[in-house]
Every structure is written in structure tokens, then in C-alpha cells.
Amino acid sequence: MPVVSPTGSVSRSRSKAPDRRAAIARSRELAILSARSCDDFRGKDTLVLDVSHITPLFDYFVITTGTNPRQIRAIADGVEATMKEHGSPRQSVDGRDSGNWIVQDYGDVVLHVFTPEGRSQYDLEGLWGDAKRVDW
Structure with missing residues (x-):
């Protein structure tokens, strides 16, 4: 954001790095909460991947496995409730009707819930x- 000095000159803020670090820390916290929610619903082999240094689109993937379509939906619903409770509502969803992921x-x-075959x-x-x- 531009800063206007008393003399009227405009300068840009020096660095966005502290803001970015804080955003990544918040994302990490939410990813870990999501992984714990997966675990609460008996998701298997749950892992959190930090992709913040690979892509600018997102910071973390949470990946887990459910044994059947009903459990996959329960895991996804549980994570959705957790994320909403912590101020991060779902922006989009795909695959709910696939039965595989x-x-x-x-x-x-980004949360990915798979059957073993889908994973x-x-x-x-x-x-x-x-x-x-990420060790969660």
C-alpha cells in the first residue's frame, strides 16, 4: 500500500515478507487443524504438504484416505465444520458425487479425501x- 509522507512524496511499503510469513503461519495452523479433523473421523495416512514454495496458488495440501464414500463425505464435512469454526469457509468443492474423492x-x-484406489x-x-x- 502506498504511504504518503508529510512532504507529499509517495513511497511503497518496504516489504510484504512479514505479512506473507504471517499468512503462511495461519495457513499452516489451519492445515494442521484440518489434519486433526481428518484423524477424528478416522482418515488414514493423513498428511500435510507444504507447497507454499512450489506454487503461489495455495500453501498447504491436506491429503487423507477414507474407506468408503460415506466416510469420505463425513471426513470432508468434519473438516468443513472445523475450517468454518476457525474463520475459513469453504470456497469450492468438487467430487462429492464421485464416490472416489x-x-x-x-x-x-486444499483438502483431498480419497478412497485407497483414488489416492x-x-x-x-x-x-x-x-x-x-509437515509433522502435525
Whole structure:
């Protein structure tokens, strides 16, 4: 944001880095809360990937596996409630009717819930192999 000095000159703020670091920290907190919610609904092999250094589109992926379509929906609904409670409502969703996967976009955090077959097929861990794994 431009800053106007008393003399009328305009300067830009020096750096957005502190704001970006704070945003990534907030995203990390939300991703970890999402992973814990997946765990509460018995999601298997849940992991959090930090992709903030790979893409400017989002900061974290949360990936988990459900055993059947009903559990996949329950996990997704549980994460949605958690995220909404913490001020991050869902922006979009896809795959709810597929029975194989659901993806929910929360801005800087993206949730992927798969059946074991779907997780193997899409192989996000391999596709985003440069991502850092977050111990949650």
C-alpha cells in the first residue's frame, strides 16, 4: 500500500515478507487443524504438504484416505465444520458425487479425501514430490 509522507512524496511499503510469513503461519495452523479433523473421523495416512514454495496458488495440501464414500463425505464435512469454526469457509468443492474423492478449497489450504484406489490413481504425494511434509 502506498504511504504518503508529510512532504507529499509517495513511497511503497518496504516489504510484504512479514505479512506473507504471517499468512503462511495461519495457513499452516489451519492445515494442521484440518489434519486433526481428518484423524477424528478416522482418515488414514493423513498428511500435510507444504507447497507454499512450489506454487503461489495455495500453501498447504491436506491429503487423507477414507474407506468408503460415506466416510469420505463425513471426513470432508468434519473438516468443513472445523475450517468454518476457525474463520475459513469453504470456497469450492468438487467430487462429492464421485464416490472416489472429494477436494475442498479453503483458499490457502486444499483438502483431498480419497478412497485407497483414488489416492493411488491420483498420486498427489508423487505429483507434489518436492513439497515439504509437515509433522502435525
